[in-house]
Amino acid sequence: MATENVALAAGGEGGSQAQADTQQQSSQARIVNDFSIQIATVNGSGSQSANSVLLKSIFRMGIPVSGKNLFPSNIAGLPTWYTIRASKDGYVARKKEIDILIAMNADTWQEDMMSLPKGAAAIYEESANLKQYRDDVACYPVPFDKLTAAVCPEAKLRKLVKNMIYVGVAAKLLNMDMAAVEPALRKQFAKKVKAADLNWAAVQAGYDYATANFTKQDPFVLEPMNETEGKIIIDGNAAAGLGCVFAGCTVAMWYPITPSTSLVEAFIEYAKKYRVEENGKATFAVVQAEDELAAIGAVLGAGWAGARSMTATSGPGISLMAEFAGLGYYAEIPGVIFDVQRGGPSTGMPTRNQQSDLLAAAFLSHGDTKHILLIPGSVKECFELAIEAFELAEAIQTPVFVMSDLDLGMNNWMSEPFDYPDKPISRGKVLTAEELAKAGGFARYKDLDGTGVGQRTLPGTDHPLAAYFTRGTSHNEKAVYSERPDDYVKNVERLTKKYEYARTLMPRPEIVANGTSKIGLIAFGSSDFATRESRDQLTKQYGLATDYLRLKAYPFTRELHDFVASHERIYVIEQNRDAQMLSLLKLDLNPEEVVKLRSVRHFNGLPIDARSVTDELVTQEGI
Amino acid sequence: MATTPVIPTPDAPRAVKTNRIGLQVLDYRGGKTTLCAGCGHNAISERIIDAFYEMGVQPERVMKLSGIGCSSKSPAYFMNRSFSFNSVHGRMPSVATGALLANQTMKALGVSGDGDTASIGMGQFVHMIRRNLPIIYIIEDNGVYGLTKGQFSATADIGSKLKTGVVNDLPAIDTCSLAIQLGATFVGRSFSGDKKQLLAMLKAAIAHNGTVVLDVISPCVTFNDHEGSTRSYKYMQEHDEPISELGFVPHFQEIDVEYDPGTTVNVQMHDGSHLRLRKLHEDYDPTDRVKAVSSLMSAHEGGEVLTGVFFVDPKKPSFTELLNLVDEPLGTLPESRTRPGKAVLDSVMQQLM
Numbered sequence: 001m002a003t004e005n006v007a008l009a010a011g012g013e014g015g016s017q018a019q020a021d022t023q024q025q026s027s028q029a030r031i032v033n034d035f036s037i038q039i040a041t042v043n044g045s046g047s048q049s050a051n052s053v054l055l056k057s058i059f060r061m062g063i064p065v066s067g068k069n070l071f072p073s074n075i076a077g078l079p080t081w082y083t084i085r086a087s088k089d090g091y092v093a094r095k096k097e098i099d100i101l102i103a104m105n106a107d108t109w110q111e112d113m114m115s116l117p118k119g120a121a122a123i124y125e126e127s128a129n130l131k132q133y134r135d136d137v138a139c140y141p142v143p144f145d146k147l148t149a150a151v152c153p154e155a156k157l158r159k160l161v162k163n164m165i166y167v168g169v170a171a172k173l174l175n176m177d178m179a180a181v182e183p184a185l186r187k188q189f190a191k192k193v194k195a196a197d198l199n200w201a202a203v204q205a206g207y208d209y210a211t212a213n214f215t216k217q218d219p220f221v222l223e224p225m226n227e228t229e230g231k232i233i234i235d236g237n238a239a240a241g242l243g244c245v246f247a248g249c250t251v252a253m254w255y256p257i258t259p260s261t262s263l264v265e266a267f268i269e270y271a272k273k274y275r276v277e278e279n280g281k282a283t284f285a286v287v288q289a290e291d292e293l294a295a296i297g298a299v300l301g302a303g304w305a306g307a308r309s310m311t312a313t314s315g316p317g318i319s320l321m322a323e324f325a326g327l328g329y330y331a332e333i334p335g336v337i338f339d340v341q342r343g344g345p346s347t348g349m350p351t352r353n354q355q356s357d358l359l360a361a362a363f364l365s366h367g368d369t370k371h372i373l374l375i376p377g378s379v380k381e382c383f384e385l386a387i388e389a390f391e392l393a394e395a396i397q398t399p400v401f402v403m404s405d406l407d408l409g410m411n412n413w414m415s416e417p418f419d420y421p422d423k424p425i426s427r428g429k430v431l432t433a434e435e436l437a438k439a440g441g442f443a444r445y446k447d448l449d450g451t452g453v454g455q456r457t458l459p460g461t462d463h464p465l466a467a468y469f470t471r472g473t474s475h476n477e478k479a480v481y482s483e484r485p486d487d488y489v490k491n492v493e494r495l496t497k498k499y500e501y502a503r504t505l506m507p508r509p510e511i512v513a514n515g516t517s518k519i520g521l522i523a524f525g526s527s528d529f530a531t532r533e534s535r536d537q538l539t540k541q542y543g544l545a546t547d548y549l550r551l552k553a554y555p556f557t558r559e560l561h562d563f564v565a566s567h568e569r570i571y572v573i574e575q576n577r578d579a580q581m582l583s584l585l586k587l588d589l590n591p592e593e594v595v596k597l598r599s600v601r602h603f604n605g606l607p608i609d610a611r612s613v614t615d616e617l618v619t620q621e622g623i
Numbered sequence: 624m625a626t627t628p629v630i631p632t633p634d635a636p637r638a639v640k641t642n643r644i645g646l647q648v649l650d651y652r653g654g655k656t657t658l659c660a661g662c663g664h665n666a667i668s669e670r671i672i673d674a675f676y677e678m679g680v681q682p683e684r685v686m687k688l689s690g691i692g693c694s695s696k697s698p699a700y701f702m703n704r705s706f707s708f709n710s711v712h713g714r715m716p717s718v719a720t721g722a723l724l725a726n727q728t729m730k731a732l733g734v735s736g737d738g739d740t741a742s743i744g745m746g747q748f749v750h751m752i753r754r755n756l757p758i759i760y761i762i763e764d765n766g767v768y769g770l771t772k773g774q775f776s777a778t779a780d781i782g783s784k785l786k787t788g789v790v791n792d793l794p795a796i797d798t799c800s801l802a803i804q805l806g807a808t809f810v811g812r813s814f815s816g817d818k819k820q821l822l823a824m825l826k827a828a829i830a831h832n833g834t835v836v837l838d839v840i841s842p843c844v845t846f847n848d849h850e851g852s853t854r855s856y857k858y859m860q861e862h863d864e865p866i867s868e869l870g871f872v873p874h875f876q877e878i879d880v881e882y883d884p885g886t887t888v889n890v891q892m893h894d895g896s897h898l899r900l901r902k903l904h905e906d907y908d909p910t911d912r913v914k915a916v917s918s919l920m921s922a923h924e925g926g927e928v929l930t931g932v933f934f935v936d937p938k939k940p941s942f943t944e945l946l947n948l949v950d951e952p953l954g955t956l957p958e959s960r961t962r963p964g965k966a967v968l969d970s971v972m973q974q975l976m
Contacts, residue, residue, distance in 0.1 A: 233975060246962055248962045250724075251724045251954075253720070282946065282949065283953065285953060294717035294746070297711075298717045298718070298721030301708070301717065305954050308961075309724075417969075420968050425962060458706075458955065460683065460684060460728065463683070464704050466704075467703065470706075470709065471708075471709040
């Protein structure tokens with residue numbers, strides 16, 4: 001018996017308005033380009049290619065689409081679900097309700113079937129006879145094994161090819177354009193022509209079977225649109241890895257941990273293509289570390305010696321990096337740490353989504369330590385803020401955390417193409433030997449311009465006065481060990497000043513306001529998609545207009561204060577139990593503003609959905 | 624080019640002694656030590672100064688890295704003109720790794736202690752060795768934690784006594800045997816009180832490219848120099864057993880001394896220097912890991928502290944060489960070499976459509 005049934009979890013989330021998005025079965029009414037498909041399989045069964053082909057075929061039909069892999073922390077054997085959402089309105093958050101089930105996993109298919117709303121459709125293995133459980137769901141039983149055997153003589157490949165049968169069945173039932181499916185499949189298998197041929201035969205077998213045997217009993221269909229032209233599909237980790245390539249990152253040291261692993265792997269893949277010179281030599285170094293302690297140590301060592309360096313990790317790794325993070329803050333060393341957040345505490349839910357490392361990262365380490373956090377809200381921002389993180393780390397001379405999450409990082413998202421960086425790389429206040437000679441020396445931690453940011457030299461700078469002593473012990477302006485109370489206070493006060501200077505450089509929040517609403521919503525990161533959709537639901541279904549501010553960084557900027565001040569009630573929407581972003585806001589806001597804050601939280605491990613946000617808001621508003 | 628020593632005469636003005644790059648020994652000095660008078664670490668700092676001065680290494684080309692503890696404070700007491708990073712407890716190897724990735728043209732000198740290495744830092748110590756990171760890693764080994772007032776460290780010998788009478792009932796970790804097994808390419812042990820041996824070993828270490836592990840017995844005069852200690856000056860004077868006698872001919876000096884291949888092993892170092900190891904033990908072979916570990920274990924069983932160069936392999940590529948990096952330091956490459964052009968991004972975008 002599966003213990004992590006996502007279908008059941010989704011069905012059991014409750015909510016007074018859940019049926020609002022449930023499509024009523026009707027043989028007349030057609031529901032076009034607005035539904036979700038859930039494919040239930042067994043982890044390790046190789047369904048990823050089939051799911052990807054289905055997703056990209058819909059994309060090629062010009063229909064806005066998103067895909068989410070809801071998977072267990074397991075290599076093979078446990079149930080896994082992939083959801084695809086087609087949305088003519090461009091909503092890409094997870095949809096709470098499942099409209100079409102493709103049931104391929106014997107361990108869960110009964111539960112999967114039971115959790116469907118009335119009027120849904122189900123494609124399933126014939127022998128499962130799922131019709132016995134529901135008479136209010138459109139049923140399409142398919143003899144998968146028989147069809148697979150007919151197109152795939154090689155027995156050991158059948159497990160994989162079987163998945164393509166459902167692509168064909170779905171293509172027929174959803175009225176998909178086969179001219180969009182074939183190129184999507186051929187691209188998926190790239191140069192493996194034989195594999196592509198075999199899989200295409202399976203798709204056709206499924207299509208033909210559905211044509212010959214099924215009468216359409218559900219309303220869900222796809223029709224070509226023109227909403228995806230010029231758009232790309234990419235996951236947030238690949239986008240961030242690509243960002244590192246264009247940020248001029250030269251050193252990466254990391255320890256594999258879900259869900260951050262694919263970020264560094266993407267960096268490696270892109271860097272091997274685009275950062276190797278004609279003589280075959282690399283302009284980057286990537287080292288797999290023995291643990292996260294070493295990863296962050298190397299990031300700081302490299303940052304100190306002049307490299308743009310980064311690591312990527314998730315919650316447990318963040319915990320291990322705590323001591324070094326404080327050293328980086330106090331010794332003022334640039335470095336970039338990607339935290340692709342997952343469900344905590346402890347090992348928690350390694351393959352589930354949360355935004356629950358905010359407080360840990362903001363104050364990571366002992367003593368008075370505080371950090372800069374950048375929070376991408378889309379794959380495009382994963383790319384852009386990766387670049388910005390390196391800029392800020394060197395401008396401020398401090399570690400910078402990029403707070404992504406599993407939903408953003410590991411799932412495929414449709415996006416506008418990324419823009420080439422519009423400003424040249426700036427390495428911050430680094431003194432050359434010539435500048436040193438001219439100045440007659442320097443004091444590493446002296447504030448010369450009121451920003452709190454001192455000048456630094458890099459190891460190897462060829463001047464007798466270039467060297468200084470980097471340490472985690474207290475020090476004076478000249479980096480000399482000092483426990484004098486005045487030296488200590490002066491130094492840490494300067495760090496506060498520097499943090500305030502950093503505030504002025506932070507990416508500004510995105511604000512959507514009509515100027516008349518009394519209610520303001522605040523969200524960030526991957527909660528943005530559900531929040532946008534929820535705002536539309538609130539307007540259309542409840543006549544409730546809201547303004548919206550999406551945070552992109554911590555420390556907060558002036559805009560946040562203005563937004564809170566100009567609204568009566570503020571709902572902070574986030575994916576953690578303890579309302580962590582709201583806690584950070586409380587620290588910054590005046591007491592009369594703090595009382596305006598209300599919390600909408602979603603932390604069951606599934607990506608947040610609009611309906612849950614809407615229901616919670618409506619309840620709290622007493623509508 | 625050898626430096627001819629100038630012998631001052633009473634009537635001639637005293638000529639300033641300089642090394643082959645024209646620097647005085649003063650240029651290699653550091654701040655005033657805050658360690659205890661008589662601490663072995665201070666003697667090691669002196670030898671480091673001598674070695675880098677005599678080898679004529681430009682101080683600005685050196686990175687000094689350390690962890691936490693008495694030993695790790697010592698980089699403040701030598702070579703002020705070198706770049707220094709006093710990091711966190713036991714994790715200097717990772718900082719050094721990052722720094723060398725950013726700039727593989729620098730010479731890295733790590734100073735650690737027995738607690739910093741063999742307890743809290745064991746994880747990073749072994750992985751640094753496994754990678755053959757090009758660093759001189761010195762363990763200033765006194766068998767106790769000094770800054771916290773004298774607890775045993777993991778290199779303390781079984782049966783040795785604290786001042787309070789507490790007896791160590793756990794076996795010592797032999798950092799040298801471990802280093803040899805894990806692939807370190809230069810492993811030796813010395814004693815802070817043996818000026819000649821330590822200096823020669825440090826000079827050879829400078830000539831090496833790869834991980835050098837030097838375990839230097841360095842008595843703690845405050846917490847571990849008493850009767851019953853196996854890290855005291857007295858114990859070392861009685862039990863120091865050199866496995867070989869070291870001679871070092873730097874690459875910039877002409878070789879003018881013959882040696883007998885029957886009694887002396889000649890090792891040509893990475894930079895062209897020569898390390899001459901005159902055998903004091905019958906089966907000494909510094910190119911054989913198995914023999915080296917075996918000698919260490921037998922000596923330990925016999926209650927002797929074996930010193931000298933136990934193993935050396937000047938040919939194995941260092942970690943930074945394995946990475947096939949561009950010749951210039953990665954950290955300071957210009958934007959034109961670290962940010963691909965717009966056409967590259969456009970083509971990546973095209974592939975994602």
